[in-house]
Amino acid sequence: MEIRDKLPEYRLFIHPIDVRELRRDIWNDDPVSGKLTIDGKRFEIDLVYRGSHIRDFPKKSYTVSFYKPPIYRNANVFHLNAEFKDPSLLRNKLSFDFFHDIGCLAPRARFVFLKVNGKNEGVYLELESVDDHFLNNRKLPLGPIFYAIDGDANFSLMSDLEKEGKKSLSVGYEQKCGTILDELHLQKMIMQINTIPKEEFEKEIVNYVNVDKYLRWLAGVVLTQNFDGFVHNYALYQNSDTGQYEIIPWDYDATWGRDVNGEEMRSDYLRMEGFNTLTARILDCKTYRHQYKNLLEDILRNQFTLDYLQPKIESMHSLIRPYVLTDPYKKESIDFFDQEPDYIYRFIEARSAYIKSKLELLQ
Template sequence: MDKNQPIPEYQLFIHPADVSELRKDIWYDDPVAAKLTVNKKKYAIGIAYRGSHIRDLRKKSYAVEFYKPSKYQQATAVHWNAEFKDPSLLRNKLSFDFFTDIGCLAPAARFVFLKINGKNEGLYLEIEAVDECFLANRKLPKGAVFYAVDGDANFSLMSDLRKEVKESLALGYEQKCGTEQEHEYLQEFIYIINTVSREDFEAEIAKYVHVDQYLRWLAGVVLMQNFDGFVHNYALYRNGETGLFEVIPWDYDATWGRDVEGEVMEEDYLRIEGFNTLTARLLDVRAFRGRYRELLEELLDSKFTVAYIEPKIQALHASIRPYIEKDPYEKDNLAVFDQEPAFIYAYIEARGNYIREQLHLLDE
């Protein structure tokens, strides 16, 4: 984003009765009706609180659906994230941009300033929904998208939540688009991950997952240290032409040296091998492990560097700072906000050094 380009201002009107309805049960997912005005153009929308651990925070995050007109900037739905636990408000945006830079699919994101019923609600990160519009906007083949909604999306036969064999291999996923048959493909994929012999795995898994893309995603997760990203915080896209699954990141505020509570996350918190059954089986294959090592080395020398990322952070930081000053939830945290770029640079240096020291583990 050009630091001189103004951030869009959104005027939102929600009937007071509907505001009360939202507040009455923050876990209720059905949207209430609202009116959104952007640059004098009006939209009829549905709005609801979103997220899990973030719903009881003072500054709410929202899921938005467009009714009339039915699309806004080629999207039928978006998410407005408060980024309330991230003192920089930059980590989600920075993460999605980083994934795009390294050749992975990732949602588009931009900052907007929200007013609700005439009062400043603050700065938000508007995140593209991963759905059929996401695919169409990138001219990708039609296919299925599954959201990993809880810890059962662990690529395993065992439930991460119940500690027993899954009743269905589709547990942990919510389908956003695609045919009913896609559920069968998903379950077959997970079954293959867990049952194919070690000798046959390299050849068989390449029929189900875009291996190079998965390894790029894995490198990104490991470098940014999103601990939840292996069994949660992702979507699966099954390309309708190739039949291969690809991973798309989601909710990456707990990254770049801070955890979900905004506390310091040390640079050695997440191991270089990552987690989950699919990752373990892929890295058990010498050729895949070698390719993963190559990707990490390449990124450590090119894009996961202060020299590469600093200009991006400086531009984002400068562009949102005037709006932080108007944000009723963030305006008293300017001193910490101004220190965050240096904090992220220190993390990049420390994490990069740690990963370099661990590369030898991929040679074993």
């Protein structure tokens, strides 16, 4: 089989004792050591299974940390996502590329082919970690980064999980970069979101949030229809020059018409206004509501179209298809894989029509 455009091949070696250790408790976050060979260069690494419910899947996802040499592609950590429940394997990358194209910060992603101890593990998505290297690679000012790790990252004073007041306003977040003072500022921001009087909100919120970037992110979540994206599946970065928070998407496989289990999700399942406290308060301001409407109209004309997206989808599908045929977890469902581009095209058309039909609500 001749492959014109080749995927990078990652050859991972894990000592059998460490393999047993990984499998003994898939929820253990203590890493094991390994060796990773890429383009003939060997790296000594630490690795651990990543994700929450995805750890139960037979095809595992990994977080890889480099320590000798400590840097690869201007980073010292990346993630290898199995994309096990996505029959297309495309949705995460398609989403991050889309977010980038509409003016949001988003992780870089590329497909690779992974072998573990000489055995094919199949097509993986290498995802850039959102950390200080992420900022350096974009020449952005260093600043704190918080991961939204559960439903309490809802910008509210109330817990989504316990249905009561939060014990701490930083609950729901895991701090990746920064200090305790940065955590206190995050708590202050969440308090202000909830307590700034309505008549002052439009003017005051820009002291805490980059509203233009937030609205671009909101448009991306709504158009790709990531139901989990409003209280989960994002990171917050505070730009130290402006003091404003920007929001970064994360884990976008349950998009483009499928849910977290890979099942069909109706194109009108997620409302145009989304949900969470910050979104509700921003869209309560007429100025920002009109800004969001204009932004949606622009994206619907330009980036969220078949003319724009279909060549990208076809290119990705053609690139990885020969490798899917040798992926032990996916090769038996190649027919399903081949049907997915058309499924995504139908979703784009239906979702676009649905959002256009609701734009008048943003008057």
